[in-house]
Structures are given as structure tokens and as C-alpha cells.
Amino acid sequence: MKNKILDVIIIGAGPIGIACALECKKRNWNYLVIEKGALTNSLFNYPLNMTFFSSSEKLEIDNIPFISNNPKPTRNEALEYYRRVTTSNNLNINLYEEVKTITKTNKYFEIATNKNNYSAKQVIIATGFYDIPNLLNVPGEELPKVFHYYKEAHPFTLQNIAVVGASNSSVDAALEIYRKGGNVTMIVRGETIGERVKYWVRPDILNRIDEGSIKAYFNSEITSIDTDFIEIKTPEGNKKLPNDYVVALTGYQPNFKFLEHVGIKFSEDEKHIPTYNPDTMESNVEGLYLAGVICGGMETHKWFIENSRIHAKLIAEDIASKN
Known part of the structure; x- marks a missing residue:
């Protein structure tokens, strides 16, 4: 040919x-x-x-x-x-x-x-x-604990997981990991969960956040990633959170x-x-x-x-x- x-x-x-x-x-x-x-x-x-x-x-x-x-x-x-x-x-x-x-x-x-x-x-x-993928561009992003693609929840069972973003992919991952036994924290740059999130899923994630099953930091972003923790900037100041994996679904x-x-x-x-x-x-x-x-x-x-x-x-x- x-x-x-x-x-x-x-x-x-x-x-x-x-x-x-x-x-x-x-x-x-x-x-x-x-x-x-x-x-x-x-x-x-x-x-x-x-x-x-x-x-x-x-x-x-x-x-x-x-x-x-x-x-x-x-x-x-x-x-x-x-x-x-x-x-x-x-x-x-x-x-x-x-x-x-x-x-x-x-x-x-x-x-x-x-x-x-x-x-x-x-x-x-x-x-x-x-x-x-759109990168976070923060120190530690090259660590093997950081994922820019998400396949399934099972590997994250009984782990501290930070899910970055508030789009459909981020919300789906956060809910599935939570329901498979992961300890999920969402880091969201905006004020709330995205309006484009599937209409039958958005109430689910909002309810899980309201009841405290999933922790969410809004108007916040990761500033650095280390082996056992992440550092984030929030409206209430900088915080250091225990962390096993980062699922950065930022587009x-x-x-x-x-x-x-x-x-x-x-x-x-x-x-x-x-x-x-x-x-x-x-x-x-x-x-x-x-x-x-x-x-x-x-x-x-x-x-x-x-x-x-x-x-x-x-x-x-x-x-x-x-x-």
C-alpha cells in the first residue's frame, strides 16, 4: 500500500x-x-x-x-x-x-x-x-499516586482519595469510589458542583456532600502533592490532608x-x-x-x-x- x-x-x-x-x-x-x-x-x-x-x-x-x-x-x-x-x-x-x-x-x-x-x-x-489531560501543574503531580484517567473504583477501597474537579467524570468517580468503600474528598475550584453534571446524578452528589459522606472543599485547589498527604488552599486557609491517591479529572x-x-x-x-x-x-x-x-x-x-x-x-x- x-x-x-x-x-x-x-x-x-x-x-x-x-x-x-x-x-x-x-x-x-x-x-x-x-x-x-x-x-x-x-x-x-x-x-x-x-x-x-x-x-x-x-x-x-x-x-x-x-x-x-x-x-x-x-x-x-x-x-x-x-x-x-x-x-x-x-x-x-x-x-x-x-x-x-x-x-x-x-x-x-x-x-x-x-x-x-x-x-x-x-x-x-x-x-x-x-x-x-489538563494538568494541575503543582509539585508532586508526577508521583505514581496521581491519575488523570479513571477506570474503576475497586483499587481505591479503604484508601484516602482526593477527586479533583466537579464535572460529570469527577462526580461519577467520587460517587463510585465512595460506594466501593473509599474515603473521598472532592477539591473543587468553583463554588459548587458543575451545572452540566447529569441531572439524575447531581442531586446524589449534593446529598452525599450535605450528609458528610463525601467531604468537599469548594473555591479550593491543590497546591502540592506528597507521598502520604496533599496540601490545599481553601477560603478558610491552607490545609494538609492525609492522602493515598489523587484522581485529577480536570478535563x-x-x-x-x-x-x-x-x-x-x-x-x-x-x-x-x-x-x-x-x-x-x-x-x-x-x-x-x-x-x-x-x-x-x-x-x-x-x-x-x-x-x-x-x-x-x-x-x-x-x-x-x-x-
């Missing part, structure tokens, strides 16, 4: 990357999806017991039905759905292959990975934002450096939104398209599966119009 000129290369095999592949296949284009991890790698790395905020029909792609046992599907159900969509449609996907560079020549894009080199007329980047961001190396420009404000045409999803680099949550820059709550599914069709229609 080396140096064969493809019609489209899609980078990222998440739900939106899969949706883009389906659009390519419908048009009989010669395409390839390249994914550095597992299929739907971000979903795979979600907590084992996670439940989506969206209902199953809003997670469907290409009108392929997604049937779940409950109104809100689970992580495992989503993995099964996207896996079946991929295999039943025989989509052309290379997993565990990482794109290193994308270079635009006069006519084509040259894509170099850790395994091969490719040429393509168009490139779609649908890489999401789950790979790079994630796209790989901006990768996009910059491709030549994509960004807004100059703190949102750092990449430049693209919302009608076609084409970036400022001709022939290079953006799809999915990566389009939001630092506004990682702007795009979801349910409202970015349309990106695949917009891109395919624009490519078809040019060809």
Missing part, C-alpha cells in the same frame, strides 16, 4: 471517524482510517461503568439503529454498537498505527506513520480531545501541536478554536478537513457525538462537489 494515492485518509477511528468512513464507502472512494489506539479508543478508555448523558438514538451514525437496554446506554453498549457498525460494513481501518507527520505537496498530502507512508488527495482529522484538550504542524490556524483567544468553514468543515489548509469535538478547541463541551455526526456528510458532500 506504500505510496498508493488514496482518495481520503481519515485520522481517528472514533464514532465520527467511523461516520466519515461510512460516507466514503457509500461513494466507492479509496479511503483508509488510521487510529493510533484501539477502535473508538476514547470510549474504550472511559470508566468501565460509565453511562452516557445522551440517549442511544442520538449516538447513532448513518441511521444504523443503536438498541440499548436502558434509555441511557452504557460504555460497553456503545463499544459493541460501534464495533458492529465497523465490522458489518467491512470498514478499512488500521488500528495501533500512529500518524507522525502530514505534509501538503502541490497536489497531495503525504502521511507518515510509525508503520508506513501514504499519499492522499484529502485528509480528515477526527482525533477528539481525550489524549492530553482534556486536543493535540494542538499536531494540528499546528499540519498548518492549521487558530483563534487568538483562550478558546483556541481551529480555523474551518462550518458549511464544509474544510480547514484553512485546502483539502484538509476537521470533524467532531476537535473543532471546538478548548471548548470541549461544544461538540458531542450527537451534534457532530453531521460533519461526516458535510465533508463528503464538499469533497464530491470538488471531484
Whole structure:
């Protein structure tokens, strides 16, 4: 396959990357999806017991039905759905292959990975934002007791756990660890639990905090992490708390450096939104398209599966119009 000129290369095999592949296949284009991890790698790395905020029909792609046992599907159900969509449609996907560079020549894009080199007329980047965590940037954050991803509660049973953040992921982790026997303290920079927290979960965490089952420090932040304790700054002054593990779920961001190396420009404000045409999803680099949550820059709550599914069709229609 080396140096064969493809019609489209899609980078990222998440739900939106899969949706883009389906659009390519419908048009009989010669395409390839390249994914550095597992299929739907971000979903795979979600907590084992996670439940989506969206209902199953809003997670469907290409009108392929997604049937779940409950109104809100689970992580495992989503993995099964996207896996079946991929295999039943025989989509052309290379997993565990990482794109290193994308270079635009006069006519084509040259894509170099850790395994091969490719040429393509168009490139779609649908890489999401789950790979790079927002760091606390405090002393001790490099210790092995600090986690920026959360999988399950069992390892934290009978331990002193600090959960940093007040988003859906932080609240889910705090409640699950508490119910599995962990001693949970939440460190929250804001005044209260986030308003975006799932409506059926938010009353639960507020009640656990009110009754004292979960301790919460609001308007507070960690200032340092040590082997057996953490230090935090609160409105009542600095405090030193016994601690075994820190679960810092403070959000994630796209790989901006990768996009910059491709030549994509960004807004100059703190949102750092990449430049693209919302009608076609084409970036400022001709022939290079953006799809999915990566389009939001630092506004990682702007795009979801349910409202970015349309990106695949917009891109395919624009490519078809040019060809």
C-alpha cells in the first residue's frame, strides 16, 4: 500500500471517524482510517461503568439503529454498537498505527506513520480531545499516586482519595469510589458542583456532600502533592490532608501541536478554536478537513457525538462537489 494515492485518509477511528468512513464507502472512494489506539479508543478508555448523558438514538451514525437496554446506554453498549457498525460494513481501518507527520505537496498530502507512508488527495482529522489531560501543574503531580484517567473504583477501597474537579467524570468517580468503600474528598475550584453534571446524578452528589459522606472543599485547589498527604488552599486557609491517591479529572484538550504542524490556524483567544468553514468543515489548509469535538478547541463541551455526526456528510458532500 506504500505510496498508493488514496482518495481520503481519515485520522481517528472514533464514532465520527467511523461516520466519515461510512460516507466514503457509500461513494466507492479509496479511503483508509488510521487510529493510533484501539477502535473508538476514547470510549474504550472511559470508566468501565460509565453511562452516557445522551440517549442511544442520538449516538447513532448513518441511521444504523443503536438498541440499548436502558434509555441511557452504557460504555460497553456503545463499544459493541460501534464495533458492529465497523465490522458489518467491512470498514478499512488500521488500528495501533500512529500518524507522525502530514505534509501538503502541490497536489497531495503525504502521511507518515510509525508503520508506513501514504499519499492522499484529502485528509480528515477526527482525533477528539481525550489524549492530553489538563494538568494541575503543582509539585508532586508526577508521583505514581496521581491519575488523570479513571477506570474503576475497586483499587481505591479503604484508601484516602482526593477527586479533583466537579464535572460529570469527577462526580461519577467520587460517587463510585465512595460506594466501593473509599474515603473521598472532592477539591473543587468553583463554588459548587458543575451545572452540566447529569441531572439524575447531581442531586446524589449534593446529598452525599450535605450528609458528610463525601467531604468537599469548594473555591479550593491543590497546591502540592506528597507521598502520604496533599496540601490545599481553601477560603478558610491552607490545609494538609492525609492522602493515598489523587484522581485529577480536570478535563482534556486536543493535540494542538499536531494540528499546528499540519498548518492549521487558530483563534487568538483562550478558546483556541481551529480555523474551518462550518458549511464544509474544510480547514484553512485546502483539502484538509476537521470533524467532531476537535473543532471546538478548548471548548470541549461544544461538540458531542450527537451534534457532530453531521460533519461526516458535510465533508463528503464538499469533497464530491470538488471531484
